[in-house]
Amino acid sequence: MHVSFESIHQSYGGQPLFRQLDLVIPSGKFFTLLGPSGCGKTTLLRMLGGFVRPDGGRILFGGDDVTDVPVHRRGVGMVFQDYALFPDRSVLANVCYGLAARNVRRAEAADRALAMLERVGLKAFADRAPAALSGGQRQRVAMARALVIEPRLLLLDEPLSALDVKLRVELRSMIRDLQIEAGITAVFVTHDQEEALAMSDLIAVMDRGRIVQIGSPCEIYTRPQTVFAADFVGSANLIPITGELAPGAGGVRRLGTPAGVILTTSGATLRPGSRLAIRSEEVSLADAGAMADGQVAGTIEHVEFRGSVTGYTVGTAAGAIRVDVWTAQQKRPRERGEAVMLGMPGTAQIVEAA
Amino acid sequence: MLGRLRRDPAWLALAVLCIGVLGVFLVGPLVAMLGKSFVDADGGAGFGGYVRFFSEAAYREVFFNTLVLGVAVTSSSMLVGGGLAVVVARCRFPLAGLVTVLPLVTLVIPDVVVAASWLLILGKQGLLNGWLEPLGVQLPSLYSWWGLVYVMTLNNYVYAFVAVLVGLKSMDRNLEEAAQSLGQPLGRVLSGVTAPLLLPSVFAGALIVFTHVIGSFGVPAILGARTPVLAVKAYNEFVSEMGGSPQMQTTMASLLVFLGAGMLLVQKFVVERRQFQMESGRSPFAVPIEGWRAVAATGSVLTVVALSLLPAVTVVVTAFTPSVGPVLRYGGFTLNHVRYALLRAPEPLYNSLFLATVATVAGLLFSVVAAYLVVKRRAVLTHALDVLVMLPLTIAGTVLGIALVNAFNSGWLVLTGSWVIMALAYFLRRVPTSVRAAVGPLHNLKDSIEEASMSLGVSPIRSFFQVVLPVIGPSVAAAAVLMWVTTLSELSATVVLYFGGMNTMPIEIFQQVDSGRLALACAYSVLLLLAIFLPLALARWIFRLKVGTIE
Numbered sequence: 001m002h003v004s005f006e007s008i009h010q011s012y013g014g015q016p017l018f019r020q021l022d023l024v025i026p027s028g029k030f031f032t033l034l035g036p037s038g039c040g041k042t043t044l045l046r047m048l049g050g051f052v053r054p055d056g057g058r059i060l061f062g063g064d065d066v067t068d069v070p071v072h073r074r075g076v077g078m079v080f081q082d083y084a085l086f087p088d089r090s091v092l093a094n095v096c097y098g099l100a101a102r103n104v105r106r107a108e109a110a111d112r113a114l115a116m117l118e119r120v121g122l123k124a125f126a127d128r129a130p131a132a133l134s135g136g137q138r139q140r141v142a143m144a145r146a147l148v149i150e151p152r153l154l155l156l157d158e159p160l161s162a163l164d165v166k167l168r169v170e171l172r173s174m175i176r177d178l179q180i181e182a183g184i185t186a187v188f189v190t191h192d193q194e195e196a197l198a199m200s201d202l203i204a205v206m207d208r209g210r211i212v213q214i215g216s217p218c219e220i221y222t223r224p225q226t227v228f229a230a231d232f233v234g235s236a237n238l239i240p241i242t243g244e245l246a247p248g249a250g251g252v253r254r255l256g257t258p259a260g261v262i263l264t265t266s267g268a269t270l271r272p273g274s275r276l277a278i279r280s281e282e283v284s285l286a287d288a289g290a291m292a293d294g295q296v297a298g299t300i301e302h303v304e305f306r307g308s309v310t311g312y313t314v315g316t317a318a319g320a321i322r323v324d325v326w327t328a329q330q331k332r333p334r335e336r337g338e339a340v341m342l343g344m345p346g347t348a349q350i351v352e353a354a
Numbered sequence: 355m356l357g358r359l360r361r362d363p364a365w366l367a368l369a370v371l372c373i374g375v376l377g378v379f380l381v382g383p384l385v386a387m388l389g390k391s392f393v394d395a396d397g398g399a400g401f402g403g404y405v406r407f408f409s410e411a412a413y414r415e416v417f418f419n420t421l422v423l424g425v426a427v428t429s430s431s432m433l434v435g436g437g438l439a440v441v442v443a444r445c446r447f448p449l450a451g452l453v454t455v456l457p458l459v460t461l462v463i464p465d466v467v468v469a470a471s472w473l474l475i476l477g478k479q480g481l482l483n484g485w486l487e488p489l490g491v492q493l494p495s496l497y498s499w500w501g502l503v504y505v506m507t508l509n510n511y512v513y514a515f516v517a518v519l520v521g522l523k524s525m526d527r528n529l530e531e532a533a534q535s536l537g538q539p540l541g542r543v544l545s546g547v548t549a550p551l552l553l554p555s556v557f558a559g560a561l562i563v564f565t566h567v568i569g570s571f572g573v574p575a576i577l578g579a580r581t582p583v584l585a586v587k588a589y590n591e592f593v594s595e596m597g598g599s600p601q602m603q604t605t606m607a608s609l610l611v612f613l614g615a616g617m618l619l620v621q622k623f624v625v626e627r628r629q630f631q632m633e634s635g636r637s638p639f640a641v642p643i644e645g646w647r648a649v650a651a652t653g654s655v656l657t658v659v660a661l662s663l664l665p666a667v668t669v670v671v672t673a674f675t676p677s678v679g680p681v682l683r684y685g686g687f688t689l690n691h692v693r694y695a696l697l698r699a700p701e702p703l704y705n706s707l708f709l710a711t712v713a714t715v716a717g718l719l720f721s722v723v724a725a726y727l728v729v730k731r732r733a734v735l736t737h738a739l740d741v742l743v744m745l746p747l748t749i750a751g752t753v754l755g756i757a758l759v760n761a762f763n764s765g766w767l768v769l770t771g772s773w774v775i776m777a778l779a780y781f782l783r784r785v786p787t788s789v790r791a792a793v794g795p796l797h798n799l800k801d802s803i804e805e806a807s808m809s810l811g812v813s814p815i816r817s818f819f820q821v822v823l824p825v826i827g828p829s830v831a832a833a834a835v836l837m838w839v840t841t842l843s844e845l846s847a848t849v850v851l852y853f854g855g856m857n858t859m860p861i862e863i864f865q866q867v868d869s870g871r872l873a874l875a876c877a878y879s880v881l882l883l884l885a886i887f888l889p890l891a892l893a894r895w896i897f898r899l900k901v902g903t904i905e
Contacts, residue, residue, distance in 0.1 A: 084802035098810030
């Protein structure tokens with residue numbers, strides 16, 4: 001079932017959050033709303049759940065207008081950041097809760113709930129109280145509880161952010177598997193770009209109540225369209241552009257920056273405030289020498305050894321540029337204060353301001 | 355205006371209903387009473403009542419008596435209760451743990467019983483005077499300032515004790531340690547860091563005591579013949595149908611309302627503003643003390659506990675003591691008084707149990723709904739409800755009684771002279787405490803629990819019953835027990851509202867004391883103590899509810 005927002009208006013205390021927001025979430029996709037806190041992603045999710053009524057506009061499930069349908073008649077499964085398990089009920093009773101509300105016979109409900117618990121690997125914990133489970137286990141119960149009612153739509157409100165890193169990685173693949181198996185549309189809210197990239201079919205990057213870019217994780221990462229998207233997803237290096245020079249050999253575009261000429265294959269139009277976005281792992285690091293197009297001279301200001309990758313911050317005439325190098329692939333570790341030459345990739349993207 | 359109520363017609367209707375109930379039965383009568391105090395004898399509007407009140411020495415004295423009593427009892431209660439709290443919270447010594455029974459003791463022994471028992475011990479024909487007589491010594495009369503202050507301090511110090519103790523326990527140990535690590539000696543730390551942080555708790559406790567004292571009826575009515583106070587004088591004016599003027603009666607009741615409202619404003623705008631948010635869970639260590647200090651500390655704890663328990667012992671003993679007229683023959687044993695109270699004239703017991711049950715059931719339903727609306731459905735409407743439910747805190751029982759009688763003795767709804775008006779008064783008086791009891795756990799209950807239930811297909815109202823109620827159940831049950839037992843000992847509103855055939859236990863005790871039949875008063879007191887103690891004990895030790903504990 002596809003889901004759409006149609007010209008949504010919403011204000012909080014006189015401050016407009018959404019103006020004419022339109023968004024279609026295609027059927028069966030894992031769709032992520034990604035953005036910093038206060039960008040409106042949770043509000044959109046809660047509108048789908050029926051917890052927030054938009055001031056204006058419509059919400060459609062398939063072709064049906066559900067704007068005025070109350071929460072309990074929407075048939076959505078929701079997973080909350082704080083699990084929201086009923087503390088006075090056993091794990092099994094938690095999972096059966098939604099089935100009882102649908103008048104499923106008790107025996108059948110228990111069978112279905114147990115099958116779901118088995119799927120999330122918690123059948124042995126059916127009789128426990130939620131308080132006796134770890135955070136990861138609780139969130140798996142919450143998933144089972146949301147999915148066992150076979151919802152039309154699965155809503156995930158930062159379900160992983162209360163968990164530690166290792167569990168998070170484990171659980172995100174489980175959530176993705178469950179969603180694919182059930183074949184349902186899922187809307188996921190997060191401020192964690194890594195999570196978004198790892199789990200989603202499609203990502204909508206949000207900034208202050210606007211959707212700045214929608215695309216596959218790969219598109220969002222490799223072809224960000226705005227400074228905000230480039231910075232928020234993977235924190236790209238953003239280099240100011242001073243002007244466009246005559247194209248080089250093979251029609252490659254040559255852009256002037258305070259630190260020299262950078263080449264790009266990007267077709268985007270240059271606008272006031274546009275910048276070049278360059279991923280830190282795409283910049284190469286070489287010994288200082290004569291400068292050519294696509295090269296920037298600088299001095300290492302900071303070294304950060306992170307295991308598989310070594311991060312350098314290099315001071316240049318265009319500001320600090322971050323460079324990530326595979327530790328195993330560099331000939332020797334470089335030191336603070338060393339003069340270096342940066343090789344800028346032709347994949348540099350022209351991104352719009354704001 | 356409607357905020358989160360917009361999508362919930364059912365809760366919206368309940369919010370309107372709650373506000374309506376309080377509007378009709380609380381605000382309406384109060385406003386009408388305040389209005390009446392501004393109606394002069396000739397029927398025109400004016401300040402005649404207030405002018406007369408402050409120009410006649412007899413009335414003026416009543417006002418100043420009330421204030422003096424309030425200040426005196428508050429100071430002594432802070433000294434006893436606050437001092438005890440400081441010693442217990444910061445020092446470790448034998449038997450310090452005994453203080454945990456104090457709130458329970460105060461709950462179980464109603465004011466009027468305390469007053470009656472101290473009459474037995476310290477009164478003119480009391481036990482102590484009997485023992486001192488051969489020595490030619492006589493105690494000063496209990497019917498005096500010191501008697502009033504003494505008995506009322508014993509009735510009120512617990513509020514000061516609990517307020518200061520809670521303040522001390524919520525103090526962050528790190529603050530003192532930080533101050534010491536910065537080079538301050540401990541004495542300077544306590545006076546410079548700890549004391550200022552404790553001040554809001556001290557003020558809060560003092561305000562509670564003061565509000566209690568100026569509104570209390572039982573003790574001043576029994577002991578204060580020579581020192582009339584507002585609550586008692588308003589009552590006397592109310593009952594003396596010939597000489598009493600409706601304007602003076604409402605004027606005095608209104609003055610009490612203004613005093614109470616003033617205290618509430620001070621609490622809201624002076625004390626609450628100065629309260630500090632503290633990292634919890636790391637209260638300062640109690641320091642072990644030894645030698646004469648430990649003896650003094652243990653001694654003072656034992657003294658306070660003994661003085662608090664003594665009334666219970668006295669009434670139990672006296673209830674089984676033979677009497678000839680007003681003269682008690684201690685050492686003898688008789689079941690006559692108890693038999694009379696239990697078999698010959700048990701109506702007060704039944705009346706009290708009936709009224710308390712009705713008021714508690716109504717109060718329970720109301721406060722769960724009101725607390726839920728206030729916490730989980732924030733809107734202008736529910737904010738108004740929040741303010742309204744706290745209003746009875748500022749209103750003395752006698753005042754509420756007078757307001758209700760004035761409002762419902764004629765007109766569209768006549769309640770005067772029926773048990774309904776008594777149950778109504780009990781319900782209104784206990785609403786603030788029960789709403790507060792339900793608000794606590796609701797604050798801790800995350801919204802998402804309820805949202806999860808709704809998203810699983812359960813309607814908002816059913817979600818409340820299935821998910822919210824089980825979680826807040828224990829606290830609400832504890833509040834219900836508390837409401838039931840405190841209602842059993844209510845006197846100040848009852849004394850205005852009761853009518854022939856609807857005597858309650860405290861009324862019966864009050865009247866028996868008034869007519870000098872102390873043994874019979876004690877027999878009824880014992881029944882009342884049991885009626886309060888048994889459900890409390892059941893709730894606390896069988897059902898493990900937190901009733902009469904220091905939270």
